[in-house]
Amino acid sequence: MKLNTARTALATAVGLAAGLLSTAALAQGLEEVIVTAQKRSESLQDTPISINAFNSEAIESMGLTNMKDVGLAAPSLQTPAYPTTSNNLAFFIRGIGNADSIILTKDNTVGVYYDGVYAGRTTGVLADLADLERVEILRGPQGTLYGRNTTAGAINFVTSKPSGEFALDQTLSLGNYNYQRSVTSIDLPEIVGVKSHISAVFTDRDGWVDNDGAGKIPGQDYEDFYLEDKKGFRLALRYDQIDRLVVDYTFDYSDMETTSPYFQYSGPTGPGMSAAGGDIVASYTERLEHTFDAKTGERRAYSLPRTVTKARGQSLSVSYDINDFLTFKSITGYRAFDDDLSQNFADSFGGASGLQVNTITEHEQFTQEFQITGATERWKYVAGLYYLKEDGSAEEMQYLDRALVESTGIVAFDSNGPCVSGAFGAAPPVCNVLDPFFYPAYLGEFTVDSEVESYAAFGQATWTPDVLDDRLDLTVGARYTQDDRSATRTNDGLLWNAFGPGSNDSDISHPDWSATADYRWTENFSTYVKAATAFRSGGSSPKALDFSETFDEETLISYELGWKSELWDNRIRFNGAVYQTEIDDIILDYLPDPVNNPSIVSIFNSGEAKIRGVEFDLLMALTNNFTLGINYAYIDSEISDAIFPDGSDRTDSTVLVWAPENAYSVVADYNVQLGNLGELKAHLDYAWQDEQYALANTDAGEVIVPDFGILNGRISLDYVQMLGGEWQFAVWAKNLTDEDSVNYRIGQTSTTYLQPRTYGVDFRLRY
Template sequence: MTTLYKSAIALAVAASFATSMTHAEATAGKALSLEEVLVTAEKREQSLQNTPISILAFSAEKLARFGVSDLGDISGLAPNVEITPFPISRSSLIVFMRGVGNNDSQSTQDPAVGVYLDGIYMARSIGLTSDVADLERIEVLRGPQGTLYGRNTTGGAINLITAKPADEAGISQTVSRGNRSYWKSLTKIETGKVGDVAAKLTYLRSAHEGWVKNAGPGKNFGEEEKSAGRFALRWDVNDAISVDYAYDFSEIDGPQHYYQPIAGVSPNPAVPASGSRNGSGQWFGGVLPSNTEISGHSLIVSLETSVGVLKSISAYRELNELIVQDYNAGTPGFRVNVDVDQEQFSQELQLVGDYGSEFNYVAGLYYFIEKGNELESDTFAGFPLEGRQVISESEAQAIYGQVTWSPSALDHRLDITLGGRYTADDRSADKTSITFVGGAQSGSESWSHFNPSLTLDYAWTDTLSTYGKVVSGYKSGGFNVRSTEAGFQPPFDEENILSYELGLKSTWLDRRISFNAAVFHAKYTDMQLQQITNNATIFLTDVFNVGEAKVDGFEFDLMAVVVEGLTLQASYGYTDADFVEYIDQRPTAPTFGQDVSDRAVMPYAPEQSFTVGLDYEKPISIGVLQASVDYNWRDERYGTAFNDDLQGFFLDDNGIVNARLAVTEISIGKANLEVAAWGRNLDSEEYKIHSISLGTYRSAYFGEPKSYGIDVTLSF
């Protein structure tokens, strides 16, 4: 069955559900209406339907139904968004939106999709698969967000929003069990409001065995133990001032995933190359553990003034990761050892207000500083190939503003929003390497950029609006950690994107249906891309500003109450991303200096992606019955843009089925009980997470097969 055919079937099913509703009885009441979704994508709380952004929002209830506890878990739920683990470290994520992203994880190269925890920028992709102990909502903002979010959001932004302390005291405990010895314990304690202060403590622990059995000494591949905690304190000083403090930590322990040969001459005759998922494997000398630790403090002070809400956001975060990855399927071969330390501090002053009935505005000042220390040792059969250390520092300052005019002459139906952000970046790096015959290298560079934006949003009715926007994004330059000696200096420059977008926000049949859509065209210039100069030395890559690309596409998100208690969700994304120019900058290549765009592909840019799901809810004698099932699909894609062996970085298309059945609100005295059974990848789809060329053979690791379990939650 072709990808297009599968897509057509899924979309036809969604359309038939929506069409059938027009013939259903239009009964009034909450059961036949979609609940309003509130978001803070534009730094103020407003309805998702009134926000002129292509945005998906996952509430706490939806996150529970989908089994989401970290950012990696939403992979597949947001079309035109690609989230996959980085090959060396499963705690790091590669995030692309609309074909724009960064397929590497370096302390001196920034991501292209900004990730924020309660408004605080997470500079590194390391640790993004760590559990967040108490998520209230995830917002996925597709497309450049250069004004309000700033640099490194050329692809988009993701907001992780935690639950705040409640006014009422309470305790809840969740325990989970599943196959492969999976278990989880989640404890939440609310003090309730004591005077003017409320606090919340959340602690989570989980573990599971790996799904590839280790035939040698050590733990199974992919086995892990996780822990995460969060303490949140809210002080309502008076009617005008509030103070929020939070501390969070997370830790991941366990070995990395198993790379198996999938094509070419296998390095181990006992493990022949196979395109199917192996159930067992081993590393030469045994499996070694990896560890990731992250923690952070934040202090947010809000003051209501005559000109709006003035907010101070201060944050400090740090991380440490020690990882070992082996690529040679049980023979003495290529092994990577990495030790990364990073710390960051940020300070933001933000003013959000209104002027009369026609104007609202957001203005801010931003400061950020980051320091990193990265050590890497690469060996082949114990022989050192590379040993390097990179010490780096990055500093950024920005000033931004956005003003929206809603003229009363048009009954406030037209919103004209003009925004701009000026950013100045400074970055320095010192690198030592055993491959550098000329000794250590040092470098520093500064960049600055102004990013304007313009949005026109018109409400044709109270339930139908359209918008058009022109937005720009900027990603700062940097130095290449994994460079050859010639590739470290000069640094690679900034990259830029200019995006044009038309969007629709609508609700129908007394809020029984919501249908949002967007079509976009983007011009991507001075792209930062890695080039492997030699597949025999994949540990050395150089980053260049290779040229230009264009990205066209569209996406839609549909929610509909089919009948009372049954809700359909369907989202679809189409991306046509192509290089316009790609200048080969490998000095030893025959095509050096030439345009090789006809041989290059945009990485992590599947043409089609979609998700379809049904949620059912009905009161029963003992509580509330909830059932959900979803299916998500991704077209084939590549993990790199240009390589002599592109097929070595190829990922097949795949579709995943998940389901959950629960009974909630079971009354036991003064407590409520919830019991839920769930399953993920129910048909055990075999799909590659990452594929890589290693010279004479290709290697890959596969996604998790079918998993299932049960959650029990008791709340007081």
């Protein structure tokens, strides 16, 4: 479906809405949305920032159980599945992002915040969403208030706070693929002035790609692809018994055991086409739910252990109202994770072997932010200091399968340790290939240790001058950041290990600024113009041949014209923005040999990028029972002066990845009051994305993910009074049409597909 089809769908939806308005009883108005995008609570309509916000009711009705679901619902946000793990995502907003979001030496462009605490890495972000009051997606650079690595935008997760009164909220979900999910939330009565909230979420689902067939080796794991086993816990405490003082403490822990995406071979076939010279007889260009061997066309099992990710965090927020015009706030945060990742690319790079990757990552960070916020009759202001300390270590091991060991003699392991099979001689010792502990061929191991320390001072002030009937707000902001980082790489010393030892460091200081003029033409209509800068810090590539090579910071300036409006007695909310973003020294990834050795990646600064776009969010309360939302994003981009590490000018073949030209979503909700029986709710949402590039350098041919659309639905009977509690019963389905399009590509031959249709039921009790 191309642009003309997308326009037709949008026009149809708007026409339907207009027809309903002319024939149905009009609604009473839309509910106000409160956001904290500018470090204070204020109405979405009074905030001159382009924002998508989802409240708890929208999160439930749309089935937003993880961040991947949120990405599909927000057209300006792209969340491609990470190729080596099901516990991580890459985030792109307005075409700007970081595809390799898991590595420690390259920062992301979208800041992720949990109750104001920055999470430097997105590993574990696919933990189940629970206890959320709101998700805010801030589009465009947020360098002034949010700092480094927010060139694309920021995502705020805002959790619910303890009430101080006993309450129980229990949800149980069951579905196909043996899906089971339990979410328990308990508010406890206030004790010695402390309010508390406890929640737990458990999710299990079988893998939907059956990993079975020939080739199994005793002692190895053969889990199905896309399996999920997740647990999460959260504790929230609040103390507010002293006048003007509020103290919030939270602790969260998640334990995720999953298996990785399944990459199918989808390239050409023929004799002698594999890297080992063998024939490739089978190519699979439709979604498979069983594993296969491209060399034989038969079922084959691939060694696949579970990926285990354990993430934890703590935060302490202390807010004190010094007087009626000034508030001091301290936010102290600690986050950490341990990640043991396993992926098997299952012959998808040409049928020579099953490339296996095992990465063990440990990461922790400490953040401290001090804020002063306040307001007078004509001024609103916020100022603060910020500190970040981040330490991490990532150890990666790469293997090939047993067949290649037997044909080439690459190092392997048996129960006696490292060994050689075949031509490499007797040192180290020859492998016992019949040993039940015989491991796949060992290509090498390397470890990267990274340390980051960052300091910042920031401030922003909004002035309402005594002119134009107080309709004009002028805002200026500035931030200064000092960013220091260092990294070292060590390896196992094997001669054929491509990733040799090395070290690097960088020292970056950078100012950012923003300026906004916001004018309220009427009580319900305003426009704003904004210019803002941001930067992404420099770093290095853990998979570069020369680890001493570094890349510098990437800088950005954005110009934006936006509007906020509420029409027809607050029955229609229509917000949007037109923007142009200019990026200097853009950070690009380069795979020197994506066909034969996709694991080698250079990261470098090159050229400039210009992005132009339009986005709008339309929400209509057409009747007291029916609401319709339409969200749309358009992106046009170009890159100039793209000089690559080999000296070539590849401007014509370099593109922005995960930046669909058009994307939109349509959301419809219809609610009917049934008296004593409760409320019947019907929900449909459809999200569509244009085709998009999966690789920035397309010299080897365009690597494109085709356009696709996902339809989801949910019907529930809510607020049923029964057995002393309030009940909800629901049926739901995701990917109702069983869309089986491609959703990721690595090179020309390695492909994953969308998840099949899933469906289930929810039972919820509130007491």
